[in-house]
Amino acid sequence: MTRSSRRSFLHQASQAGLLAGVPAWALLDARQAIAQxxxxxxxxxxxxxxxxxxxxxxxNTAGTSVTxxxxxxxxxxxxxxxxxxRPQLAAAWKVSPxxxxxxxxxxxxxxxxxxKPFVAADAAFSILLAKRYHPRGSATFANxxxxxxxxxxxxxxxxxxxxxxxLLALAAxxxxxxxxxxxxADTALQNPLxxxxxxTGPFRFKQWERGSHIIYERNxxxxxxxxxxxxxxxxxxxxxIAARLNGFQNKSFDIGDASPIPLSEVPNLGQYPxxxxxxxxxxxxxxxxxxxxxxxxxxFQKPExxxxxxxxxxxxxxxxxxxxxxxxxxxxxxxxxxxxxxHLDAKDPYPYDIDKANKLLDAAGYxxxxxxxxxxxxxxxxxxxxxxxxxxxxxxxxxxxxGVNVTVREQDPGSYIRSVYTDRxxxxxxxxxxxxxxxTVGLQRIYWSKSFNRQVPWSNANHYQNPEVDQLLExxxxxxxxxxxxxxxxxxxxxxxxxxxxxxxxxxxxxxxYNKRVDGFNKAAAGLRGNLAxxxxxxx
Amino acid sequence: MSTLPTDTDPRAxxxxxxxxxxxxxxxxxxxxxxxxxxxxxTVLGILVLNFVLLQMVxxxxxxxxxxxxxxxxxxxxxxxxxxFGLVGSAADRLLAHLGHLAHLDLGISPRYNVPVAELILGxxxxxxxxxxxxLGLAIAVGVxxxxxxxxxxxxLPDRLLSVLNLLLYSTPxxxxxxxxxxxxxxxxxxxxxxxxQSIGVNLTGSAWLLDRLQHAVLPVVTVxxxxxxxxxxxxxxxxxxxxxxxFVRTARSKGLSPPRIVLRHVLRNALMPITTLAGLHFAALFxxxxxxxxxxGWPGLGRLTLEAVMTRDFNLLLGILLLSSLMxxxxxxxxxxxxxxxxxxxxxx
Numbered sequence: 001m002t003r004s005s006r007r008s009f010l011h012q013a014s015q016a017g018l019l020a021g022v023p024a025w026a027l028l029d030a031r032q033a034i035a036q037x038x039x040x041x042x043x044x045x046x047x048x049x050x051x052x053x054x055x056x057x058x059x060n061t062a063g064t065s066v067t068x069x070x071x072x073x074x075x076x077x078x079x080x081x082x083x084x085x086r087p088q089l090a091a092a093w094k095v096s097p098x099x100x101x102x103x104x105x106x107x108x109x110x111x112x113x114x115x116k117p118f119v120a121a122d123a124a125f126s127i128l129l130a131k132r133y134h135p136r137g138s139a140t141f142a143n144x145x146x147x148x149x150x151x152x153x154x155x156x157x158x159x160x161x162x163x164x165x166x167l168l169a170l171a172a173x174x175x176x177x178x179x180x181x182x183x184x185a186d187t188a189l190q191n192p193l194x195x196x197x198x199x200t201g202p203f204r205f206k207q208w209e210r211g212s213h214i215i216y217e218r219n220x221x222x223x224x225x226x227x228x229x230x231x232x233x234x235x236x237x238x239x240x241i242a243a244r245l246n247g248f249q250n251k252s253f254d255i256g257d258a259s260p261i262p263l264s265e266v267p268n269l270g271q272y273p274x275x276x277x278x279x280x281x282x283x284x285x286x287x288x289x290x291x292x293x294x295x296x297x298x299x300f301q302k303p304e305x306x307x308x309x310x311x312x313x314x315x316x317x318x319x320x321x322x323x324x325x326x327x328x329x330x331x332x333x334x335x336x337x338x339x340x341x342x343h344l345d346a347k348d349p350y351p352y353d354i355d356k357a358n359k360l361l362d363a364a365g366y367x368x369x370x371x372x373x374x375x376x377x378x379x380x381x382x383x384x385x386x387x388x389x390x391x392x393x394x395x396x397x398x399x400x401x402x403g404v405n406v407t408v409r410e411q412d413p414g415s416y417i418r419s420v421y422t423d424r425x426x427x428x429x430x431x432x433x434x435x436x437x438x439x440t441v442g443l444q445r446i447y448w449s450k451s452f453n454r455q456v457p458w459s460n461a462n463h464y465q466n467p468e469v470d471q472l473l474e475x476x477x478x479x480x481x482x483x484x485x486x487x488x489x490x491x492x493x494x495x496x497x498x499x500x501x502x503x504x505x506x507x508x509x510x511x512x513x514y515n516k517r518v519d520g521f522n523k524a525a526a527g528l529r530g531n532l533a534x535x536x537x538x539x540x
Numbered sequence: 541m542s543t544l545p546t547d548t549d550p551r552a553x554x555x556x557x558x559x560x561x562x563x564x565x566x567x568x569x570x571x572x573x574x575x576x577x578x579x580x581x582t583v584l585g586i587l588v589l590n591f592v593l594l595q596m597v598x599x600x601x602x603x604x605x606x607x608x609x610x611x612x613x614x615x616x617x618x619x620x621x622x623x624f625g626l627v628g629s630a631a632d633r634l635l636a637h638l639g640h641l642a643h644l645d646l647g648i649s650p651r652y653n654v655p656v657a658e659l660i661l662g663x664x665x666x667x668x669x670x671x672x673x674x675l676g677l678a679i680a681v682g683v684x685x686x687x688x689x690x691x692x693x694x695x696l697p698d699r700l701l702s703v704l705n706l707l708l709y710s711t712p713x714x715x716x717x718x719x720x721x722x723x724x725x726x727x728x729x730x731x732x733x734x735x736x737q738s739i740g741v742n743l744t745g746s747a748w749l750l751d752r753l754q755h756a757v758l759p760v761v762t763v764x765x766x767x768x769x770x771x772x773x774x775x776x777x778x779x780x781x782x783x784x785x786x787f788v789r790t791a792r793s794k795g796l797s798p799p800r801i802v803l804r805h806v807l808r809n810a811l812m813p814i815t816t817l818a819g820l821h822f823a824a825l826f827x828x829x830x831x832x833x834x835x836x837g838w839p840g841l842g843r844l845t846l847e848a849v850m851t852r853d854f855n856l857l858l859g860i861l862l863l864s865s866l867m868x869x870x871x872x873x874x875x876x877x878x879x880x881x882x883x884x885x886x887x888x889x
Contacts, residue, residue: 043740045739050847051847053605053651053652053653053851054652054653060605060608060609060651061608061609061610062605062608062609063608063610133616134616135605135606135609135610135611135612135613135616136609136610136611136612136613136616137613137616138613138615138616139611139613189623189653190653195652195653195654209662209839210659210662210663210839211662211663211666211839211840211843211844212735212736212737212739212837212839213735213739215739232740234739234740236734236735236739236837237837237839238734238837239834239837239843240834240835240836240837242718242835243721243733243734243835243836243837246721246725246726246733246734247733247734249726250725250726250733252733252734285610384607384608412849412850413599413603413604413607413608413850413851414597414598414599414600414603414604414607414850414851414852415597415598416599416607417599417603417604417606417607418598418599418603419598422603423598434610434611436610436611441611442611445611453614455614455617455618456606456612456613456614456617457603457606457607457611457612458606458607458610458611458612
């Protein structure tokens with residue numbers, strides 16, 4: 001070790017001390033580190049955390065399951081970054097004007113990895129399977145009356161009522177198309193292929209060593225000739241965030257999505273000119289951080305209190321403090337980037353204003369007790385993203401300034417879900433709402449009075465009941481005309497922005513970290529969760 | 541179980557320079573039988589207790605799966621609970637669970653949809669390797685350290701090693717692990733930082749072994765650090781105590797060389813408490829090396845346990861806990877046998 005590098009070591013180490021939770025070694029230069037994967041020229045190593053419970057995402061759509069599933073098992077469609085559908089296994093499609101009949105012309109000459117031809121019966125089987133087993137299947141396909149193979153290459157879906165979001169629900173990760181000759185509907189969950197998948201995709205399953213890695217190999221018979229160019233795709237399961245950072249720096253890992261390294265470390269990646277980041281490739285599932293109130297609590301039944309809290313919280317500070325800049329302030333719960341046609345560009349009726357917040361709380365009948373605080377609440381933090389926990393802590397300090405004492409509760413996922421949704425012990429919660437590929441699928445459940453359900457997570461935790469909102473959401477769910485549907489959604493947003501049953505805070509930006517030698521992974525809205533047929537190594 | 545020689549023992553150590561005395565026949569078998577008989581109610585009690593405790597944890601595996609999936613419907617969740625056998629009273633489910641166990645069936649992990657036994661067996665070799673390697677190294681280095689410290693008690697080597705010992709004892713293992721990665725993987729590039737084998741290459745024979753050993757060095761050392769300190773202190777204290785015994789004085793007066801006295805008389809007697817403790821440590825580490833396993837991406841049981849807790853995969857967790865309790869029993873038997881061998885005066889009671 002030379003003198004200068006020792007000095008830089010000490011310098012960086014002392015910096016590290018200031019960055020809470022990040023060990024000094026994680027910041028260090030990794031020049032001589034050895035690559036642990038046989039990262040030959042033609043292998044790409046991606047990092048995963050946590051380990052996927054299954055490799056086929058028809059019944060369990062935990063984040064990383066979708067990531068690994070879509071490479072082997074494809075979908076009927078994929079989507080541009082603006083969510084415009086484009087062909088995958090379906091070459092063309094037609095929707096009847098009343099929105100009740102969908103006809104898909106399927107690609108010819110596609111083969112399953114076991115050599116059998118892909119036919120329309122496979123697609124019909126898989127869609128019915130999704131309706132039966134997919135966690136959202138009974139909702140997404142609620143209006144589906146029949147799925148039938150007209151001939152070997154034509155699939156027809158018949159609906160009882162229109163489902164304008166249906167064309168967006170057919171991505172590989174959301175509705176995977178499985179080989180019907182290898183699956184029985186009744187025993188689909190126990191099928192051993194769920195851990196050793198067979199599909200039509202650009203990659204074939206080779207090995208899954210639980211707790212360690214998953215190996216996929218190039219499918220030489222892929223229906224897109226010449227793709228994929230990568231011979232081997234390895235998923236490494238790396239539970240430690242610092243180990244992931246270290247692995248990117250010493251070039252043992254090529255790519256990872258869903259913010260695989262501490263966001264606080266992203267700015268420092270500049271020291272590693274071979275690394276880059278992007279926040280593209282998450283358009284099909286905008287995640288909104290929302291402060292939800294338990295409207296069964298008397299204190300939150302007063303609009304002034306909710307308005308005061310809205311005044312007391314700054315979305316810009318949340319972006320900067322809780323998400324290190326990787327978030328976009330959003331007054332509306334409908335994402336502007338994912339749903340430009342539905343998003344209402346509203347001005348915040350309750351801008352950051354501490355004085356106003358104090359006045360509103362005084363007016364609401366909660367004066368400061370002897371110059372102390374006004375009242376106390378518990379704030380539960382969604383455990384699935386560190387940013388939500390940091391947001392909760394930010395809100396605690398922000399509300400302290402207006403005399404509201406907040407106790408933040410951080411729990412593991414099981415406890416959080418029970419305490420907020422089932423036991424309803426919370427006063428308020430910072431939740432992360434996956435708004436999915438359509439507001440009807442992802443957002444309606446948060447505001448619709450009929451989705452108040454103590455058995456189901458990510459439902460209407462507020463217990464918000466507004467007949468007008470119900471009506472607008474129900475109308476939008478079956479409106480075929482995009483412009484009219486947008487109008488309905490905008491009227492809905494105008495109401496909830498003013499009424500603040502919950503406060504939309506920011507849209508979370510996930511970060512993909514990648515080695516610049518890798519390309520072609522961001523060709524669809526699903527990003528790394530797409531089929532990655534175009535994945536390639538530059539110069540290989 | 542273990543008894544240190546008492547001051548009143550006038551015979552010095554009879555094993556040292558004469559033929560070992562005749563061992564009473566069947567000293568080992570009764571010990572095994574007794575421990576196994578005690579084990580049955582113990583394991584059963586552990587099973588019931590585990591089950592009851594897990595009932596009190598908020599949330600179940602279906603809640604977590606729905607949470608991870610980003611959404612669910614009441615129908616899909618009810619169907620899953622039905623399928624996973626999560627309906628009905630706790631007593632019914634406990635009976636069903638015990639019934640399955642009686643048929644040597646650990647059940648299916650709801651989250652992974654794979655037999656629990658398969659999941660556990662997949663991790664078992666890695667865990668045994670890590671724990672046995674870590675404790676083996678800790679005993680070897682710790683006893684050596686302790687012997688050196690005891691031999692030079694109060695003098696410079698003892699002082700220096702005591703400081704080192706204190707450092708090892710008080711530094712968290714994961715931090716040592718991170719620092720080892722920093723030094724040996726990042727700076728020097730000698731050893732891999734993550735995983736338990738090279739991925740994507742087919743190695744055989746000695747190349748395979750070398751690869752596995754290379755990956756094991758840092759995690760094994762990390763696991764061992766704390767225990768090196770424990771065994772070092774323990775050995776030092778035990779040896780100092782044994783050195784005061786009459787039989788050591790006798791041995792010295794017989795004119796035996798100091799190394800022989802240390803090895804045959806002092807150390808052998810001082811090993812008794814270490815074997816007891818190492819047995820306990822082995823069982824504790826079996827599912828408890830989660831932090832080291834996480835830092836090094838080592839696919840062991842500790843991580844599996846942690847994931848089972850976080851995801852409320854209680855079938856899996858109960859399976860791991862059962863295996864751990866069996867492991868405790870097994871290690872206790874082995875410890876007893878080892879002590880019988882180390883000290884022939886111990887009688888199986």
